[in-house]
Amino acid sequence: MSLVVQRVNAEPVPPDARQHMVRMRDGVRLATDVYDIGGGEPAPTVLARLPYDKNSRYVFFDKIAERFTAQGYVVVVQDVRGKFRSQGRTLGWTGEVDDAYDTLEWITHQPWSDGSVGMFGDSYYGFTQWSAVSSQHPALRAIVPRVTCTTNAPGIAAYDPGSGRQPVWLEGATYQAQVWTDRESYEFDVDLTRRPVLAAYEEAFDAIGQRSAGFDLIVGDIRLDPYNGPHPYDARPVPVLHCVGWFDNLGIAHMRDYTELARRPGWSAVQYLIADTTDHENYALEDAPVSRESDHFADDAALARMLDSYTAPAIAFFDVFLKGTAQPHTLPRVRWKLGHAGWRDSDAWPPPEATTAELYLAQPAATPGAVPGGTLVPSPADAAEEVEWRYDPENLVPSAAPVTFLQLRDHVDERSTLDRDDVLVFTTPASERPLDLAGPVHAVLHVESTAPTYDVFVRLLDLAPDGAARLIVRGCAQSDAAGELEIALGHTGYRVRPGHRLALMIAGSDFPNHLPNSGSLESPWHTTTPKASLQKLRTGSAHPSRLRLTVLSPARTSCTGEGSEPA
Structure with a gap:
């Protein structure tokens, strides 16, 4: 049976938008919609530059524009070079710096523009905001990058x-x-x-x-440098509202941007963070698994609710940094949601009251097979212990979700994966009181392999009293040597409720999210016979494999907050 390929064409331009073909410096013209506020007075502009068809329901910019124009912002939405109605070569992450500058320059010469521009949007149209920062156009006054990062280009890891x-x-x-x-x-x-x-x-x-x-x-493992100007970190600082999802598949890299800029002179004063318990496509933990009535891809009322919460923080941010109708002190520096508890405000991230806790991997011989497996304990065992697990390319460990962009839509119960005999599982005792995670999570593992190259995938899961196991954070690394391997699992705000346990899972594959390792020096793209291998994990005081958490103090943990749920 032959492969079925469906072509996705451009949708019609909405009646309340006017399309312009805006000329770039090399003569290429980019299709650009303007949603004007009317009234004749110049106003600040909100710009989005994206590759997904500016008029599609997937990006719903006609509805987004309604929310911004109602608050006095002109909205400009552009198909990037080489996509849909725009001209030019189709190759993402190239030309965006110059095209951003030229588009900003065009906006400032329009009669409806007051000369100030903010940018907004998710994923690739978060990356185009960083490209605009690299362009250093003086009209760019603020950006709101959502579920994105500065580094996600071909040849650059999507993780940290x-x-x-x-x-x-x-x-x-x-x-x-x-x-x-x-x-x-x-x-x-x-x-x-x-x-x-x-x-x-x-x-x-x-x-x-x-x-x-x-x-x-x-x-070809060919690196693409996306910036022909300075890296955004080294460009002129502009105010940034980072909108992060704790379950976003780009969350590790996005939080790297935030934490790096938050400690840089010039940038640190204008960094703001909103972190929600959402995934890349804006599904929320409190709705997971998602019903028809809460699915914004399928239900118009759910979409309207999502768009209200999606745009409101950006409008408040632009009111400060574009309009000047509000003051910076009205914005929390960090607003974050503690999963299963509610929203919190903080002066910094991680919260100043958070501390680091380490749990050491113990009793590894009990890890293959059924839960509870090995244990996570406060100090390493004196004696050296080890355990092997296999990588079998003919029986790959399933991913936490078949599509991680939609991690929370189905919110998969992974108990059957934990019970596989080719994964290692370490668990804590059931918690008697809430345990609140608030910051970065790392796994530090002492590993080796019989193969010249091997992959290690780690997931931290919430193990419920009924045995259901659902993802909190995850990470991975590839190595070609024995020794200590530190794996970033990302940042989170998550309450482990009483009666629940943490489960740390270690595996050699993650399919279909990741390309299976060849188990040899052959390219995994080209191999027809990938090789099985054995991996070994060492624990004990000489090889202290451990889970590093960032947690709130017990006093803070036990409190509830705005929008909190009972523990």
Whole structure:
């Protein structure tokens, strides 16, 4: 049966928008919608530059524009170079610095513009905000990047670049193949069980009649430098409202941007953070698993509710830094949600009252097989202990969700994965009182392998009294040597409720989210016979494998806050 490929074409321009073809410095013209507020008086502008069709329901900018224009902001939405109605070569993460500058320059010369611009948006249209920062155009006064990062380009890890080499993120490769092939986008299901894996994508490109240059960069492990200006960290500071989802698949990298800028002179004074218990597509923990009535992709009332909470923080931020109708002190420096408890405000992140706690991996011989497995204890055992687990490319460990962009839509119960005999599981005792996680989480593991290259995937889960196991944070690393491996699992705000336990899971694969390791020096994209291997974990005082948490003090843990739920 041949692969079915569906082409996604541009939707009509909404009646309340006026499209312009805006000329860039090299003559390429970019399709740009303007949602004006009317009345003739110049006003501040909110700009979004994206590759997903500015008029599609997926980005719902006609509805977003209603919310901004009602508050006195002109809204400008642009298809980036090489996408949908815009001209130019289709290759993401290139040309965005110059195109941002030229678009900002065009805006400032329009009669409806008062010369000040803020930018807003998710994911790639968060990255285009960082490109605009790199351009250093003086009209850019504030940005609101949501679920995004400065580094997510082909050849650059989607996770924290400070964590070392990463397994190939297959979802990112599929995204390149579907979105960055030509001006349209394509929907198709890739059979990732094929060998070589590359053949599944080649079938799609044959059906489309065009290759994705960005996909080829990933396969070739070719780094793409997205900035032809200064890196945003080194550019002129502008106020930033970081909008982070604790369950976002780019959350590790986004929080790296926030924490790096929060300690840089000049930038630190204008960094703000809102962190919600949401995933990349704005599904929320309190709604998970999502019903039809709470699914904003399917239900218009749910979409309206989501868009109200989605745009309100940006409007309040722009009222301060674009309009000047409010003062900076009216904005909390950090507003974050503690999962299963409610919203909190803080002067910094992690909260000043948070402390670091380490739990050591013990009794590793009990880890393969059924929960509870090994234990997580306050101090390492004196004696050295070890355990092996296998990597079997013919029986891969399933991912926490088939699509991590939608991590919370189904909020998968992973108890069957924990019971596999090719994963290691360490658990805490059931908690007698709430345990509140508030900050970064790391796993520090002493590992080695029989293979010349191997992957380690780690998940921290909430293990409920009924045995249900659901993800809190996750991370991964790739190594070619024995020794200590530190894996960033990201930041979180999460309450482990009384009666629940933490479960730390360690595995050698994560499929279909990540490309299976070849188990050899052969490219995992090209291999037809990936090799099985054995990995070894060492514990004890000489090899202190451990879980590093950031927690609130018991006094703070026991309190409830605005919007809190009973413990």
